[in-house]
Amino acid sequence: MGQTCFRAVCVLSLVVAGFQASAASAMVTARVCLADEVTPLAPADPNVPEVYRDIMVGTRLTIFITSDTAKPCRVKFWLSWETERQGALSPRGYDESIGNYVGSCLPAAGERALVTMYRDDLGVGVDLLPAWNATAGDLFILDYGAVNTGVCTIGLYALSAVPIPVVISQEPPDPPPFEATLIQVLSFHHVPSRDFDGDTLVNFVDYASLAGLWGQSVVSDPNAAVAADLNGDERVDVRDLALFGEYWLERTQAVGLSPEPNEIDSVP
Ligand SMILES: [Ca+2]
Ligand SMILES: [Ca+2]
Known part of the structure; x- marks a missing residue:
């Protein structure tokens, strides 16, 4: 009898563990790629996956919202105005007739998935609502643009209950x-x-701009049209060349992708 009870407890434990593992994996998550929509943006530290490697001002990224299960929950990005001064989140393909950013809805989000964006006194929200017939996979795609130097921290929120508490190593600066x-x-x-x-x-061409100011003292302005003084010490020298070399032959956007009109001023 004792052995039977022990086995029953073991089986029950396995079932519960299996359920928890299933519930833990049944999540909606964001995946960040370069503008080519394929190459993942590498983390700065493999142990902190949500902190990515430094990107240049003017860089455009793509953010996929992905679910590993059918019936994904409704999620939302929210940025305070302070955060939005650093980085801009943009849904795609607004259809004015139905009030939906249809270009951001991917097939897995189902028919009549809905993406809306609003701006109020406190900040900017992007609401992502999968349809009833959503499936596992990439649900939505958004664009992200690096506007000013500094840190931009964005929170993704679930607007319904999540299966288990999610461990977050840091929080956005503004609730x-x-x-x-x-x-x-x-x-x-x-x-x-x-x-x-x-x-x-x-x-x-960019190297020539830097070389043309070599050895000179310049006024440091990281967002100016020409900002060869990359470390901000008001002199263009080998330190700036080293920083320049870290991004040699990198692209800020995908080939053939033009900046949107409201972003041109922010692209140095
Ligand atoms: Ca260039
Ligand atoms: Ca310098």
Whole structure:
């Protein structure tokens, strides 16, 4: 009898453990890629996956919202105005007739999935609502643009109950003005652009701009059209060359992708 009870407890434990593992994995998460929509943005530290490697001002990224189960929950990004000054989140393809950013809805989100965006006194919200017939996979896609140097920390919130508490190693600087569960934090570090001529590629033309100011003292302005003084010590020298070299031949945007009109001023 004792052995039977022991086996029963073991089986029950396995069932519960299996359920918890299933519940833990049944999540909606954000995945960050470069502008090519394929290459993942590498983390700065493999042990802290939500903090990514530094990106240049003017860099465009793509953010996929993915579910590993059918019946994904409704989620929402929210940025305070302070955060939005650092980085801009943009849904795609607004259809005015139905009030939906249809370009951000991917097939797995189901028919009549809905993406809306609003701006109020406190900040910017992007609401992502999968349809009743959503399936596992990539549900939505958004664009992200690095606007100013500094840190931009964005929270992804679930607007319904999540299966188990999610462990978050950091929180966005500003709490959202609504009740929701923080399920993921994206933290982007923006550094001065090395693409001095704004053609989206760091190459010899940009190197020539830096070399043309070699040894000179300049006024440091990381967002100026030409900002060869990358470390801000008001002199262009080998230290700036080393920082420049870290992004050699990198692109800030995908080939053939033009900046949106409201972002042109922010792209150095
Ligand atoms: Ca360039
Ligand atoms: Ca310098």
